[in-house]
Amino acid sequence: MSKQLRLDVAQLxxxxxxxxxxxxxxxxxxxxDSQVMAKKGALFIVADGMGGHAAGEVASEIAVDTVSNVYYQDEADDIPLSLMNAIKRANALIHQRAAENMMRSGMxxxxxxxxLRGGVAYIANVGDSRAYMVRHGQAKQISQDHSWVEEQVRAGLLTKDQARSHAQRNVITRALGTQAEVEVDVFTELLEDGDTFVLCSDGLSGPVGEEDLRAIVNQYMPQESVYHLVERANENGGADNITAIVVRVMEAGDDVPAALQHPVHVGGGNHVADESTAVLGRVPSSSLGVSTPPRVEDGRINSRPLPPPVEPAFISSKGYTAPHAAVNVPRRKRNRLLLPTIVVAVLLLVALAGAGAWYFLKPSAVQTTLNNADALISQAKSKISSQPDQALSNLTQAQQELRSLKGASLNPQQSxxxxxxxxNLTSEFxxxxxNYNxxxxxxxxxxxxxxxxxLNASGADIQTSSLATxxxxxxxxxxxxxxxDGAVYQVNDQHTLQKVSLGNDxxxxxxxxxxxxxxxxxxxxxxxxHLHAYKWQNNKLTEKxxxxxxxxxxxITNQTPLLLTAWAGEVYVILASSQANQNQATLLNYNVDKLDKDPATTQISISAGLVSAAALPNGQLFFLHSxxxxxxxxxxxxxxxEAGVLVQQTVNTPWFQDAQSFNVATPVATPTAPISKFLSIPPPTAQTRQSLLSVGMVNNTAHLFVVDNTNHRVLNFVVKAPNSVVAAATPTASATANSRGGGVIAPDSNLPSASLEQQYVSSTLVSDVKGTAFDARANHINLLAAAPNSAATNQIAIDVSSTTACRPNP
Incomplete structure (x- = not known):
């Protein structure tokens, strides 16, 4: 089965x-449309506008809208060319709009x-908005800044540290709309599972260093990453508008053009790329040798790069090269005062008209923004009950509209x-x-x-790893x-950890x-x-x-015991190798009443290692892959x-925001992609603990519990085995965890299935869960988790006896 590109995205x-x-x-x-996705891929774009009188906002909006539409209208298969052409079209439209309106001149x-298409990412940039890639815990900048200081860095004339504080750090040498033509750089990266891309404006890349960006992206999934990235930029001053899109590659596609399987540097310029990065080329700039003086607007300077040396016949006062005359034409003598007088008069009229237009148009722009926000909130109200996800999307847009009015001049009615x-926004949100949750x-x-x-460790420094009931x-x-430390501790009635003597090994x-x-x-x-089994007899553990x-x-030749799980006396030891034959694992099946007998041994094929396992009756096992x-x-x-587990309905990820504490100033991040068709959760990052599995019988029905540390939730699924296997006992199994993982998907026929019954969410309690076990007597799922902002360990109980048993604190 070919691998299809799967993405998890958030923007803020x-x-x-x-x-x-x-x-x-x-x-x-x-x-x-899967065909469009296969041919054109998914598109992501960030634009940072510049220019007075809201012209920058107009320019960035034209860029985003034009590129998003023109790219998909282009039916060509050449992705880099389609992307460059779409950006070039946006440049032409912005330049045209600026020429039509004097107030937007120079925007x-x-x-x-x-x-991102198949197994390849194509990155295009103009200006100093950036694209980063985080892979295997390391971050690198893919795009190339078109700024004066970065050109000095690439030439070896400035260091990175000098560039960050240089007086000319806001001078950009390339932008959309400032000239009739523009050069566009395009780079490629072959995708790997787990790659994360960050597209951002310089309001983020300026105050947030690469190391901070790497740490945040590694620690959180996209919906939380964008929130924390924006928050960090504001903490470091928030001197500019801040925008970020975070894209996690859940699964890279296997469609890679042959020419890119060994990428090389094929573009022009002085860009020094990693071996894994290819510069595909540029859309050429105008052939005219035009150099305009820098323009300073809103703290950003827009300038063109210096042209190559030429021998102009005449340099005009405006700075561009006048063309040679084709023939010499005799000129009439003119009144030297007439032309200057006309020019001055026209300039005065234009200035007065512009001032008047600005005076009358500014309130209109404010009112338009208020009306847009009002319309979006009204749309959201009509969808709150039936489509709360769409309502949240409308309200997020309305929030952006209202926040854009910060500092604007409003009359009393507008205030x-x-x-x-x-x-209204706060209430409806x-x-x-x-409703969404x-x-x-x-x-x-x-x-x-x-x-x-x-849990109290009695003064000892006890680092815990797993839990059993x-x-x-x-x-x-x-x-x-x-x-x-390799010892087992009993949790007594005072919640103190007491060491249990179970031998010297x-x-x-x-x-x-x-x-x-x-x-x-x-x-x-x-x-x-050695495998040991203990039963509670005479108020102590007695070995079987x-x-x-x-x-x-x-x-266990060339393998190591990796996971241990059990159900009703059937004990399963899973062995795997970290070196030889990593696609094979060994399953040893013992019976507690026949521990002196050799176990049943089964070889199983896996695509990578395993991180957690849980067992149900009749030999049904569940494996979580990395x-x-x-x-x-x-x-x-x-x-x-192995067979994939079919989900019976789409499982949405709860929004990260707390409904009760939300206000109009709260940054909003959209949730991660839902679970659909096959059961899976986001893989861990370098800063996130592995997730876990546990199982249990609730009201004689088999349940699978998935601890998703990345999304801070515990998912409670009712599971059905192939051939309608029905459990006949009520014991349960607890989970063990390890740092390795992988997975295999089987054909769609005769597959086990899972139906979501509940998901339990907390960004503080379910973020660093180390172990989980089901209490069959109380119908509780117990969690062993690191206490927030502490080295201590918490024990958390969740009542899963019914869908109404666990009610949140008011």
Whole structure:
């Protein structure tokens, strides 16, 4: 099966703390038509306008609208050429609009655009708006700034640090609209799963360094990344408008043009690219040797690069080269006072007309913005109940309209209207967000009467890693925690961790099925592995088989025990290799009543490693892969093949904002892409802990719990096995985690399925979950998580006995 490009996108713009208006614009287009997506890909664009009297906002809007439309109207298969032509068309329209309106003379905009198609990213830029790529935790700038200081840096005349504080750092040497023709640089990058692209204006790249950008993108998914990037830019001064689009490549397509499989530098200029980056070329500038003096507007200077040396016949006072006359034409003598007099008169008339027009048009522009915001809020009201996602989109646009009026001159009626619209926006946003999360079956944590409990380590520095639950009688359960020191700790009634003596060997894996506690130990230095089973008897843990059962060396050749899970006495040890044959894993299936017997051994094929596993009755296993895919496998099947898990409905990601604390100044980030068709979650970043799986029987129905650390949620799915396998017991399995992962998708026939029942959300409680276990007695899913802003560990209980059992605190 060919790989299709899958993306997770978020965008955000903010006026900043110093500018009265937002002259940035942004957009992205991800075609719904699969054929269009396959041919033209997804488009992302950021434009940073410049020019007085709101001209910069006009220029950036023309750029975004024109590129977005013209690119998809071009039916050519040549992506770089289509992209360059679309940007060139935007340049012509902006230049034409400026020529038609004296008040917008000299307006222009930067532009950075990206097209992601199949397995390739095409990046185009004009000006100093940037494109970054973060791969394997490292960030690099792909685009090339067209600014005076960057040209000096590339020439070796300035250092990067000198450029950041140089007096001429705002001088740009290329922009859309300032000249009739423009050069466009286009670069390419071959895509890899997990790549993240950031397109931004200099209001972000200026105050936020590359290291900060890298850390934020690595730590958060796109919807949170854009929020934190904008927030960081404002914290560092917010001197300019701030705009960012963050694009995460969930899965790179396998459609790569042959010419790009080994990219080389094929463009002109002095750009020094990484080996993985190709400069495809440029749309040439005008052939006229034109050099205009720099223009300073709104703190940004727009200038053309110096032309090559020429021998002009005459240099006019306006700075451009006058062409040679074809023939000598005799000239009549003229009245030397007539022409200057006419020129002065015309200039005075134009100045007066311009001042009058500005005086009368400014209130009209403000009123237009207020009317646009009012219309968007009205549209949102009509969609709040039936289409809350569309309502949120309308309200986000209305918020941008209203925030653009910051610092504007308003008459009393307009001030009253602005206040009323801001109040309406806040009220409607809270309602829309609440409706959206309700339709997404999202509940905020903690549940009422289930506040997180901080575990006390009795003064010791205990680093915890996983969690297991053991039922001691019909009314009581005990939680056990595995420490990174290789010891097991019992959580007592005072929530204190008490070390349990379970032999001298280091414990590397811990799980339970509620009836038995299972450990896998490693004897050093020979690394002999033993599987142990403990039952609660006479108020203590009693081992089923003394000293456990040894895993024979021939069963683990060139492999290492990676995961441990169990259900109703069936214990599964999953082994894998980090070196040889990484596409194979070994499954050892033990029975707790026959630990002295050899396990059933099954070889399974995987596309990469595994990070978490959970077991249900009849040998049904669930595996979580490092790319976020969740697959199922029948351990007792003659052919143990992984299969993708079908989701029965689209699962939306809850919005990151808190509805109750929202106000008109709150930056808004759109949620990540929903889950559709096959069950998967975003893979972790370098700063995000691996997600986890757990399972349990709730009211005799099998449930799969997915701890999604990236999106701060726990998803509760009702699962159905192939051939309608029905569970016959009520024990449960807890999850174990590891840092490696991967996945395989099977054909669509006879697949396991999952239907979302609830998702439990908290940006603080579900962000660093280390372990999870299901309490079958209480019908609770328990989480072991790092306490917010602390080195302590919390235990969090979620009541999943019904869809109304967990109610958020008011």
């Amino acid at each position: 713009t903010d006026v900043g703390r110093k500018r009265p208006h937002n002259e940035d614009n942004m957009a992205y287009v991800i075609p719904r 222009g905009t930067t532009c950075v655009a990206a097209v 009253d209207q602005l206040t009323s619209l801001q109040n 809270k309602t829309a967000l609440t 309700q339709r997404s079956l999202a509940v905020g944590l903690p549940c009422v009467n289930q506040a997180p409990v901080t 053991l039922q001691t009688d019909k009314d009581h359960t005990i939680n056990y925690v595995l420490g990174l 280091k414990i590397i894996l811990l799980t339970s099925d509620n009836q038995y506690l299972y450990t896998l130990t490693s004897a050093q230095p020979s690394a002999n592995y 088989v003394n000293n456990g059962t040894a895993i024979k060396p021939e069963m 790319d976020g895919k969740i697959a199922s496998l029948q351990a007792n099947s003659p052919k143990a093949l």
